Amino acid sequence: MAEEKSPSGFRYIGTKRRTKEDPRFVTGRGHYAADIALPGMKHIALVASPHPSARIVSINTKPALAVPGVLYVLTGEEFQGGTDALYVGVDAPKVTRYALARGIVRYAGEWVAAVVADTRAIAEDAAELVEVEYESLPYVIDPEAALAPDAHLVHKAHGSNVLYHRKFVWGPVEEAFAKADHKLAFRATWGRSSTVPIETFGVAAQWDAGTGLLDIWASIQMPKFPDQAARALKLPGNAVRVHFDVDVGGSYGLKRGIKHTVLVGFLAKRLGVPVRLIEDRLENMRGGDMHGPDRFFDMQVAFDRDGTIRALKIRAVDDVGAYAGRSPLQLGKPVGAICGPYQIRAIEYEPTSVMTNKTPQEAVRGFGQAPTNFALERAMDRVARYLKMDRIELRRKNLIRKDQFPYLIPSGTSYDSGDYHAVLDKALAAIDYPALERERDEARKAGRLAGIGISTCLEPSGGNTSFEILFNPKNETTTWMDSCLVRVDLSGSITGLMNTSSSGQGHETLVSTVIGEVLERDPAAIRVIHADSLSALPSNSPVGSRMAIMLGGAAAGAARKIKDTLVAIAAHNFECSPQDLEYRDGNVNVKGVPSKVLTWDQLVEIAHRKYHQMPPGIEPGLQAKFVWEVPTGPTVPTPDGRVQMYPCYSFETHIVYVEIDPDTGKPSLKRYVCGHDCGVMINPDIVHGMTYGGIAHGIGASLYEKFAYTEDGQLASGTFMDYLIPSAMEVPDIHIVDHCTPSPLTTFGQKGSGEAGYLGAPAAIANAVNDALDPLGVSIDTLPMSHLALWERISSAAKKSA
Amino acid sequence: MSEKLYSISVEVNGVARSAHVPARLSLVDWLRDDLRLTGTHVGCEHGICGACSIMLDGEPVRSCLMYAVQADGHRVTTVEGLANPDGSMSVLQDSFCKCHAMQCGYCTPGMLIAAKGLLEANRHPSDTEIRAAIGGNLCRCTGYQQIVDAIHDAARRMASGAK
Ligand code: FES
Ligand code: FES
Numbered sequence: 001m002a003e004e005k006s007p008s009g010f011r012y013i014g015t016k017r018r019t020k021e022d023p024r025f026v027t028g029r030g031h032y033a034a035d036i037a038l039p040g041m042k043h044i045a046l047v048a049s050p051h052p053s054a055r056i057v058s059i060n061t062k063p064a065l066a067v068p069g070v071l072y073v074l075t076g077e078e079f080q081g082g083t084d085a086l087y088v089g090v091d092a093p094k095v096t097r098y099a100l101a102r103g104i105v106r107y108a109g110e111w112v113a114a115v116v117a118d119t120r121a122i123a124e125d126a127a128e129l130v131e132v133e134y135e136s137l138p139y140v141i142d143p144e145a146a147l148a149p150d151a152h153l154v155h156k157a158h159g160s161n162v163l164y165h166r167k168f169v170w171g172p173v174e175e176a177f178a179k180a181d182h183k184l185a186f187r188a189t190w191g192r193s194s195t196v197p198i199e200t201f202g203v204a205a206q207w208d209a210g211t212g213l214l215d216i217w218a219s220i221q222m223p224k225f226p227d228q229a230a231r232a233l234k235l236p237g238n239a240v241r242v243h244f245d246v247d248v249g250g251s252y253g254l255k256r257g258i259k260h261t262v263l264v265g266f267l268a269k270r271l272g273v274p275v276r277l278i279e280d281r282l283e284n285m286r287g288g289d290m291h292g293p294d295r296f297f298d299m300q301v302a303f304d305r306d307g308t309i310r311a312l313k314i315r316a317v318d319d320v321g322a323y324a325g326r327s328p329l330q331l332g333k334p335v336g337a338i339c340g341p342y343q344i345r346a347i348e349y350e351p352t353s354v355m356t357n358k359t360p361q362e363a364v365r366g367f368g369q370a371p372t373n374f375a376l377e378r379a380m381d382r383v384a385r386y387l388k389m390d391r392i393e394l395r396r397k398n399l400i401r402k403d404q405f406p407y408l409i410p411s412g413t414s415y416d417s418g419d420y421h422a423v424l425d426k427a428l429a430a431i432d433y434p435a436l437e438r439e440r441d442e443a444r445k446a447g448r449l450a451g452i453g454i455s456t457c458l459e460p461s462g463g464n465t466s467f468e469i470l471f472n473p474k475n476e477t478t479t480w481m482d483s484c485l486v487r488v489d490l491s492g493s494i495t496g497l498m499n500t501s502s503s504g505q506g507h508e509t510l511v512s513t514v515i516g517e518v519l520e521r522d523p524a525a526i527r528v529i530h531a532d533s534l535s536a537l538p539s540n541s542p543v544g545s546r547m548a549i550m551l552g553g554a555a556a557g558a559a560r561k562i563k564d565t566l567v568a569i570a571a572h573n574f575e576c577s578p579q580d581l582e583y584r585d586g587n588v589n590v591k592g593v594p595s596k597v598l599t600w601d602q603l604v605e606i607a608h609r610k611y612h613q614m615p616p617g618i619e620p621g622l623q624a625k626f627v628w629e630v631p632t633g634p635t636v637p638t639p640d641g642r643v644q645m646y647p648c649y650s651f652e653t654h655i656v657y658v659e660i661d662p663d664t665g666k667p668s669l670k671r672y673v674c675g676h677d678c679g680v681m682i683n684p685d686i687v688h689g690m691t692y693g694g695i696a697h698g699i700g701a702s703l704y705e706k707f708a709y710t711e712d713g714q715l716a717s718g719t720f721m722d723y724l725i726p727s728a729m730e731v732p733d734i735h736i737v738d739h740c741t742p743s744p745l746t747t748f749g750q751k752g753s754g755e756a757g758y759l760g761a762p763a764a765i766a767n768a769v770n771d772a773l774d775p776l777g778v779s780i781d782t783l784p785m786s787h788l789a790l791w792e793r794i795s796s797a798a799k800k801s802a
Numbered sequence: 803m804s805e806k807l808y809s810i811s812v813e814v815n816g817v818a819r820s821a822h823v824p825a826r827l828s829l830v831d832w833l834r835d836d837l838r839l840t841g842t843h844v845g846c847e848h849g850i851c852g853a854c855s856i857m858l859d860g861e862p863v864r865s866c867l868m869y870a871v872q873a874d875g876h877r878v879t880t881v882e883g884l885a886n887p888d889g890s891m892s893v894l895q896d897s898f899c900k901c902h903a904m905q906c907g908y909c910t911p912g913m914l915i916a917a918k919g920l921l922e923a924n925r926h927p928s929d930t931e932i933r934a935a936i937g938g939n940l941c942r943c944t945g946y947q948q949i950v951d952a953i954h955d956a957a958r959r960m961a962s963g964a965k
Contacts, residue, residue: 018899025907026895026914028841028881035840121826198845198853198942199908249843249908250942281846504905504943685902685948692945693905720850720940728933728946757945 012517013682013748020508020528030247033202033219038274041204042071044264045123046277047113047130048287049105052357052713053139053152056103056112060131064115069122072271073130074114074263076102083266084232086258087224089326090164090353091472094157097323097360099263105134106154106322107357108714109286116267116275139357139713143294143319146356154322154355163320164328164353164471168335168641170410171346176311180302184386188378189782190371190762192294192319193705195364195697196725197503199249200279201257201288205268214265216242221251221503222258223465223480223540226533232262233269240265244530248503252365252697252758253543254290255503256326285718291707292364293330294319297375303383307394311346312339314375318353318368320361327361328353330368332467333544336413336645337369337458340376341420342398347410357713365697366459366755367467367544370762373457374702377763378781380456381770391767392428395456396421402741412642414632415458415649416743416751418677423739424456427653427675430737436657436671444775449660449794453768456653457760459678460646461752462745463544464634470643478634482550483537486515486558487623490608492601494521496528496555499536505754506686507547511555513682517748518559520585521600537625545752548682549648549743550628556747557626565618569606570598572615631745648743648751650678654695654764660772665791667703667769669732674760677739679751687753688736694757696731702762702769704730706784773797810874814839815883823870830854832870833880841881841911845940852939855912856880862919881911884918886965893964894918894956903952905943912939917953925961927953 024030061073076098085096101110113130117123138152145151146161154161177183203218214235216226220242230240248255260277268275279288300313320327331351338347364370380398384391399420400407407415436452443450464480485497496511508528516523531537540546563583570588571578574596582591586600598606606613607622614620630647637643657671674695681687704724708716717723742749762783769790770779776797780789807822814837823832828847833839833856845853847866854866857879884892891899894917904910913936920927920935927935932953933946941949 019902021907022899022902022904023891025904025910026881026891026898027885028839028911030841030907030910032840032843032908034834034844037835037838196942197906197908198851198940199843199906200845248906250906252942281848504907506905686905689902689905689944689948692947693941693943694945696945697942719848720846721848725851725940725942727937727940728950729937731946733929733950734945734947 010517011520012513012523014680014684016684017513017523019506019683019686020512021506031245032199032247032249033204033217034278036204036217036276038204038206041274041276042116042118043120043123044267044275044277045115045120045127046111046283046287047115047127047132049101049110049112050108051105051134051136052108053137054105054134055137056101056105057133057135059113061113063129063131064126067122067126067129069118070115070126072116074100074267076100076112079263079266083262084234086232087228088324089329089468089472090324091474092158092163092324095155095163095324097325099259107359109359111287114263114267116271141356141358141709141711141713143317143354143356146354154357161355162352163324163355164331164351167348167350169348170640170642173311173313173346173348176346177302180310181304182386183300183302184382185300186382186781187296187298188375189296190293190374191783192291192707193701193784194290194292194707195252195254196723197250197252197254200281200284201255201260202278203257203261203264204274204276205264206274207269207272209272212239214240214269216240216261216265217246218242218257218261219246219248219255220257220501221248221253221541222256223543225258228258229261229265233265238534240533242533244499244501244532244536246501248501251503253363253367256362259289281720282718285723286359286715289325289360290362291321291359292361293368293371295371299375299379301379301383305387307387307389307397309342309344309383309398312344313348315350316352319356319358320353321358322355323360325360326363329467329471330363332471333367333645334369334372335411335467335470335643337460337649338411339409340373341400341456341458341651343400345410358709359707359715363543365694365758369460370759373759374763374766374783377455377457378766381767391454395424399456412638413645416647416745417741418649418651419739419741420456420651423651423675423677424653426737426739427655427673430735431655431671431673440657443659449662449772451658451768451770451772453656453658453764453766453771454654455760455763455767457763459545459650459652459752459755459759461545461650462549462630462647463546464630464646466634466643466645469634470637470641478636479629480540480634481627481629482539482554483625483627484511484551484554484558485537485623485625486555486562488562488604490604492604494519494526496526497531498528498551499531499539500541501530502542505542505547506683507542507551509686510548510552510682514552514555515559518556519563538627542754544646545754548750549746549752550630552682552750553747554626554628557628558624561624561626562622565622566603568615568618569603573598573613647745650751650753650756652676652756652760654760656764656768658765658768658772660769660790662794665787665794667790669699672732672734673737674734674757675737675739676756677741678753678756679743680740680749682750690753691736691756692734694755695734695761696726698758698761699731699765700726702765702783702785704784704786808871810871812873813877815879825869825871827870828866829868829870829873830865833865839880839882843908843911852912852916853909855915855939857915857919860922862915881914884914893959894921897952897956897959901948901952901955903944903949909939909941913941913949917956920953921957921960925957927957
């Protein structure tokens with residue numbers, strides 16, 4: 001296909017180009033964790049607790065061990081004796097977590113024993129024969145009940161079910177509430193859902209007693225993963241080698257199977273054979289510890305009659321389940337965009353992280369921002385409705401203006417750039433808003449339930465880790481770097497080395513495009529490889545919409561060093577100053593004298609073989625590394641909790657039209673436009689793809705997906721028959737409208753986009769559904785807005801009017 | 803192991819394969835673990851996600867819901883068998899790359915099988931027909947848009963004779 005020239009004057013960046021990764025996927029040559037087959041490899045099946053809370057009285061492994069082909073049965077007793085507890089993000093040292101429970105189980109599905117056998121089938125047979133005697137204990141499933149003073153304690157030693165609580169006050173909140181013309185209050189609830197990748201988590205490990213090295217292959221997306229695995233296994237960091245060249249079958253923040261990995265690593269070392277664990281679907285949904293935010297917001301808004309929002313009070317309670325991990329920090333990241341894209345000058349934010357006897361949470365796309373955006377956008381619509389003001393006008397009035405950037409919000413974060421009004425206008429034009437309103441009104445006249453929803457939301461990007469130090473001053477992490485190594489070999493071919501795994505973000509395309517751009521060489525010929533953790537430079541993995549910014553910045557930095565070296569070699573050989581030279585397509589010539597040139601091949605040859613032609617002080621060979629810190633860096637918070645969270649802020653506006661079948665409560669999304677500004681796009685197809693996917697995921701979170709629990713603490717949606725992921729029939733045609741406000745902080749003006757779509761879709765869909773319900777005089781602020789929930793609202797309205 | 807084994811003969815991607823398999827071995831496990839055709843993926847093992855889709859005698863089916871013994875005497879095509887005879891990518895595979903109809907690639911083999919099944923039965927599918935045809939295949943990455951675009955693209959190219 002013909003390549004188009006980038007509108008922004010770049011050679012490769014921003015052009016429509018094929019990705020590096022796709023060919024291996026369409027030919028069935030991806031290399032996923034479940035494809036790893038090591039010679040002599042054994043397989044694990046897990047024994048899980050059927051109780052939400054119980055004491056383990058005894059475990060009898062003998063019947064399982066008697067099954068032919070069974071090698072070993074590991075229990076929590078031995079495992080916890082041989083490993084250290086997993087890392088916890090907040091300051092809660094007594095909330096210890098291991099892959100296998102010992103003594104007490106704290107949720108239904110928690111792993112109690114692991115059976116190792118020749119095949120997975122034998123391991124599963126034997127797992128059923130492990131006899132565990134339990135004594136039930138009290139449990140708590142509801143987060144509000146868990147906050148009560150007499151609640152059952154999930155971790156007795158911790159002394160409370162509260163993992164984290166703080167009230168932040170930024171700006172004159174009480175004064176604003178006292179002076180405002182109006183106030184309103186409501187509760188918005190985000191249901192327990194997650195990213196639920198189609199690939200479950202998988203990990204294989206092999207211990208080499210000769211070298212004392214543990215090799216790990218995993219479908220992982222996790223910062224500090226090798227380090228945390230080594231620590232928990234009580235091994236030095238250089239005794240664990242994580243292979244990052246494993247394709248990860250979807251993650252969206254979630255695939256952090258650290259507990260799985262420590263279990264498998266322990267068994268591989270203990271038994272001296274390679275061991276693999278691939279979760280089945282139920283294990284993934286129930287015991288994989290990969291649920292997402294489960295949160296309600298008590299929102300209070302102070303506003304004037306002209307629509308100016310003066311202040312917000314936000315109380316957020318998040319049910320993280322039975323153990324901590326990093327999940328409480330998902331209440332911390334939204335601090336960096338706590339007022340959304342609006343000029344709101346005073347904010348009170350009171351996050352509470354509470355434990356219950358449910359499956360633990362893991363990081364989910366947006367790290368807590370999507371629920372926050374949903375609550376903010378419901379507040380905007382409720383204010384508009386209260387004032388009988390147009391929702392778009394209300395937003396226009398409160399949106400930060402283009403000329404106000406960089407814009408400092410009350411919680412201490414500076415937004416880099418944006419033109420929110422322009423993006424909103426573009427999206428309205430793209431959907432032909434007046435026509436859409438007519439369509440809705442006609443549908444209503446014809447007796448149908450029809451509504452339009454709008455959201456205007458931020459996507460913080462460039463992920464640093466400021467929420468860690470904000471929520472846990474003992475954790476002084478103030479760097480969150482990423483790196484790249486660029487190498488030009490003797491044949492003149494270029495290789496870029498990245499230092500983490502990928503789960504569909506197209507990092508190989510990103511790195512090759514950026515290196516190609518800087519060195520003016522064809523990206524298609526640039527190879528990008530994933531290092532293993534022992535040959536890698538520092539990386540913090542693709543979290544927080546950071547790779548275009550961080551890996552892109554690092555690749556550009558390394559490529560520039562190569563370019564500088566090539567120019568220095570030419571300057572030395574032409575006996576002139578580098579300023580007298582120009583670099584073109586990899587060749588270097590004297591300015592104005594195209595014939596006085598050293599070609600790419602000649603320069604490479606000098607660097608690799610002709611030391612006598614090298615300038616003094618320059619290393620032979622041709623490679624350069626670059627370690628990049630997050631622009632603006634993570635900073636230390638002020639005593640009142642103001643901090644620079646992520647550096648870059650992408651913006652998205654969603655406009656969606658929904659009709660709801662009044663007889664069944666079934667919603668259908670009829671039209672969908674998303675206006676999106678993530679600065680300069682490195683590869684538009686990749687950005688658009690992630691945005692479409694994020695919207696589909698947001699459709700799921702708002703209408704279908706829920707890890708529902710029964711009152712007696714059992715997960716009621718552990719399969720794809722009851723945890724409903726939207727198919728192509730539920731996801732409508734989506735039209736994306738691009739806008740580009742470059743970031744002043746990044747190499748090419750790029751911002752992040754990995755969480756795009758998901759951060760604004762649930763908010764817009766909730767607003768659309770409420771617009772549709774509005775004529776009936778009912779509303780809904782609880783996600784997911786299932787058919788049943790909508791049908792109940794509709795029939796309650798019918799009853800009222802009858 | 804004392805499990806009883808059954809002998810099967812299956813044509814897989816044009817090659818005759820025979821094996822002795824236990825009755826409970828699923829077709830997908832046989833393809834992936836025994837034949838090492840790891841292009842076919844497993845997402846749910848209960849027939850919902852479609853990641854394990856293969857062609858059985860030219861029709862898309864879920865290989866997690868079939869036993870290997872049930873494939874005896876049949877013809878199986880997996881993603882590894884979708885390329886042209888000379889090893890180059892088929893139009894459908896190429897359109898998927900052209901339109902970037904994937905991200906992580908995990909659902910992709912199943913999507914290609916569903917799309918192939920559609921295009922063999924319907925050379926000019928509408929948007930709705932495409933969505934219905936891939937409606938039983940879950941993708942968590944793409945939101946389906948670029949997959950729909952790719953299938954349209956392939957249909958157009960195949961209609962004008964491309965292979
Ligand atoms: S693995 Fe067969 S349908 Fe999901
Ligand atoms: S491309 Fe990742 S699930 Fe479809």
